[in-house]
Amino acid sequence: MNRVVITGAGTINALGHNVAETLEAMREGHCGIEQLEFRDVERLSIQIGGQVKGFEAEGHFNRQQMTLYDRFTQFSLMAAKEAITQSGLEFTGELAAKGGVVLGTAGGGVSTWDDNYRAVYEEGKNRVHPFVVPKLMMNAAASHISMEYNLKGPSFTVSTACASSNHAMSQAYQMVRSGMSKAMVTGGSESMLCFGGVKAWEGLRVMSKDACRPFSANRNGMVQGEGAGIFVFEDYEHARARGAEILAEVVGFAMTSDASDIVMPSKQGAARAISGALKDAGINPDQVGYINAHGTGTAANDKTECAAVADVFGPHADKLMISSTKAMHGHLIGATGAVELLACIMALRDGVIAPTIGYEEFDPECALDVVPNEAREANVDVVLSNAFAFGGLNAVLALKKI
Amino acid sequence: MSIKDKVINIIAEQAVLEPSDVTLGNTLEELGIDSLGLVESIFAIEEAFDITVPFNANEPEQSDFDISSVASIIAGIEKLVAEQA
Structure with a gap:
């Protein structure tokens, strides 16, 4: 069995738009949970969340891309760029042929569903954009990363609710450990902070209206967040041979x-x-x-x-x-x-x-x-x-x- | 139908019992209604009376809404319906 190390990390979430900002916020004990901002939020009884703010997709993606990228795909691509850039890997030849993307997501393109249901049911439209399906599908983010970085090996999406990205990373780990791939891109992405996404969670009555207080006796529920975390899992010998910086070993x-x-x-x-x-x-x-x-x-x-x-x-x-x-x-x-x-x-x-x-x-x-x-x-x-x-x-x- | 009978019907349906088998002194637990069944019952009650029941599954004892027995649930609903009127 091969040893597996992490040689790249990327993220965007309520604490920061990259890893450095996120870790700094974690060190400072910063709270990224605030009043939610989106259409119809006033109709929700739960109005707080860890929303990614100050992120404008327009500056990062062109118009054609924007028609295909749900917010969860945008997050994935932002985080993947940071992770793969840090790893220094270029996927060509055998590395590309066997390298893939395993991502976790519970909802996929939730806001694309939401927007288009609204258009046909609430606004009574009888036509939706031709790319609704490729935009909302659960594997859209994994596929766009594979296309962007020439990853031609095993790529797929794992969906196990709140454990999705751990299941995904476990899968990527196994692939590198077993020798199937020298390097895999893995992690997860989620973006459910839209009216329908939060409304569905409200129904369960497990959400807090004021704060997330884990382990505290006065805790009163969970608070949703959004964002992505993406990593490069690489064969240890492969990483060492090219002198890559190693962040940690997955054991x-x-x-x-x-x-x-x-x-x-x-x-x-x-x-x-x-x-x-x-x-x-x-x-x-x-x-x-x-x-x-x-x-x-x-x-x-x-x-x-x-x-x-x-x-x-x-x-x-x-x-x-x-x-x-x-x-x-x-x-x-x-x-x-x-x-x-x-x-x-x-x-x-x-x-x-x-x-x-x-x-x-x-x-x-x-x-x-x-x-x-x-x-x-x-x-x-x-x-x-x-x-x-x-x-x-x-x-x-x-x-x-x- | 009175509020009481409506609530008993909803609870009975959730418990898969006849309304006549549900007594005011019963707890939901005695009727075999678990936490998911409780949340479903509250949803059904909200729909039936067009009210919002203040209930958080994380702190049932701290909610303003008393779910300790069928009678207390009915009393809570009667109060909410009266407040809305």
């Missing part, structure tokens, strides 16, 4: 299914994913210094996740740090694991643990070191990133310092 993963409930999380399913990732990576539980939690800020997730961590790590659960960055960037649904992987890289590379902001009140059911409110300097060698989705689908990645 293992696991995926499990609760097989129990469509929305309620299961401690066993989460614990099996966490312990499975450790086993796959060949690391002992006591080596783990930091976990980027799924930490949605809902009553159900946070206590279940803490119980799962306590089960897997035993006494070491009290020594490791676990934080949820969702209080800063919101829950990016299918892209969330990808943006949160940046906090894992920051922990390994910079020795800075991103905080759980919005933490106000101790909850005995979440009695772990959640790095409340302020970032912390710490030297960690191994980190995990958790993602637990509706549908009971879990995916955990393990990363190591290099």
Whole structure:
């Protein structure tokens, strides 16, 4: 089996339009959750979110591209550009023939659906733009990255709700580890912050009207975000041979299914994913210094996740740090694991643990070191990133310092 | 149909029971209604009465709306309907 390293990272999200801005915001414990701004927002009972602001697609893409790029594709292309530029890779020959794109998204082109349903149902139009289908399809973002960078190997999109990008990155990791590809572009993208997207979430009654406060006893729900996180996963020897800068090593993963409930999380399913990732990576539980939690800020997730961590790590659960960055960037649904992987890289590379902001009140059911409110300097060698989705689908990645 | 009977019909339908099997003292749990069933019931009630029920599944005990029994739900709906009138 081949070792797999990350040689490029890119993002756009509510905290920043690139990795540097995002990590700076995480260090500062900045909150990117604000009043939502889009058409008909006044008809929503939930009006806050981690919205990407100050981003104008017009400056980045030409008119022809704009007719084909939903906002989730725009985010993907922005983040992919940053990641692939950082990696320094040019996809030609064998590298291009076997290199591909595996992305996660839960909703695909949600605002394209929204806009066009509005046109035909509300406005009574009988005609839509000819590119509605290629614009909204779940694989649009992966396909446009493949076209832009000449990636001719296996490319596809994974959709497992809130675990989409962790499942996607696990898949890309396997492809490089097994030798199928020398380099893969992977991560996730999501853009559901439009009237229909938020209205659908409102129905579940799990959204907070004021803030995301993971692990805090007074938490009252999740807050949605949007954006993308894209990475280049590369064969270690290939990266070394060309002298590439290595951000971190991916050392293992696991995926499990609760097989129990469509929305309620299961401690066993989460614990099996966490312990499975450790086993796959060949690391002992006591080596783990930091976990980027799924930490949605809902009553159900946070206590279940803490119980799962306590089960897997035993006494070491009290020594490791676990934080949820969702209080800063919101829950990016299918892209969330990808943006949160940046906090894992920051922990390994910079020795800075991103905080759980919005933490106000101790909850005995979440009695772990959640790095409340302020970032912390710490030297960690191994980190995990958790993602637990509706549908009971879990995916955990393990990363190591290099 | 009274508010009480309408609410009982909605709850009974969610619980897959006859309305006559739903008593005012029952809790939703006793009727076999889980958290998803509760959210669905509230949605059905909102649609039936054209009201908005202040309920967040993350903090049911802190909502202004008391869901501890069929009777308390009916009382809450009666209050909301009266406020709207």
